[in-house]
Amino acid sequence: MSTYLVTDAAACGDRGVLAVVAAAVRGGATAVQLREKTASARDFYELAVRAAEVVDGRALLLIDDRVDVCLAARAAGARIDGVHVGQSDLPVEQVRALVGPDAVVGLTANTRDHLREIAALPSGTVDYLGVGVIRPTATKPDHPEPLGIDGFGALARVTALPCVAIGGITVADTDALATVGAAGLAVVSAVCSAPDPEAATRDLVSAWEAAR
């Protein structure tokens, strides 16, 4: 979870999502979440199958929101590790039931109420939390009030689950996020919009290794 890419097709631009995923994995990304908010299910499924070939087990590969896309791609033999869901996606208990006990299930959380609800779930329902946004970001237009790094730390302290920080993070934030207990950094623009996504990922990986 330490250097976690969330894809955004618009930010990836003409080079395409798969090229950015490949570059990020070469650069040392440890997790990749495919996020496609406007693609058809068919296109998302085909992207997932092809991304699994590109990633080939070198990083965790997760599907945002569409549990059925994850299940269909896994049924077709694609190496997909699990799903990431938000608070307006399917209830996470149902998600865990659908993907089974061995898949990775991540959940977005950004309030103390969310953490209370998560603490009440059966053990093993959720594997990690995506907590943010840290700063305002253009890639998630409906994002909640930014937490800042201190707000992130306050939430990370009251849950036993690993918390990945997301939202407007840059390589300059690694020290501060490591200090407040982040399990990793999730980035969208910092890699998807970078002139060289591989180098941008490598910089994040190095900064994170130095910081923690």
Added chain:
Amino acid sequence: MSTYLVTDAAACGDRGVLAVVAAAVRGGATAVQLREKTASARDFYELAVRAAEVVDGRALLLIDDRVDVCLAARAAGARIDGVHVGQSDLPVEQVRALVGPDAVVGLTANTRDHLREIAALPSGTVDYLGVGVIRPTATKPDHPEPLGIDGFGALARVTALPCVAIGGITVADTDALATVGAAGLAVVSAVCSAPDPEAATRDLVSAWEAAR
């Protein structure tokens, strides 16, 4: 399948989708497909669970596109009969594998190429076809070239699967569609936008019963 409602939240207006579903079932609708192209997965799931209570086994209840919403609602005990998928949704063989052999799986088809692909699938993959659009319709902005009633009939003749006609159908079309071999009529606006959805459904049911 004979009188088949496809929901459209915008067309249902302020009265809401559930009120229209309830009215259609009172009016004799034999199938209801919940179609939500912009709702979050959570909202779609909650709608599905509530619609299952409203329908309560009096009509088939199907979920458009989101196989995971169907599976999650079924896992929560909701009486959902299956899914309807289009050509840009998940591959229908994968859909059948995910929902199991007993669920209803419908597929949109509107070309001879589609019918050839469907004929090559294992028996039992698809239970019925939604074939259209018959006429231009505002509720599906990206609809393909309208088939007309004769075009529908030409497709229905070359498949063994029941074909439900969809797209811009009104009560005046029932005789012609019955003559060319429709297994049923699917409507969106004709019921969702009707001043009295129950009466509009009843009119369709009566016309269909008289026509076939």
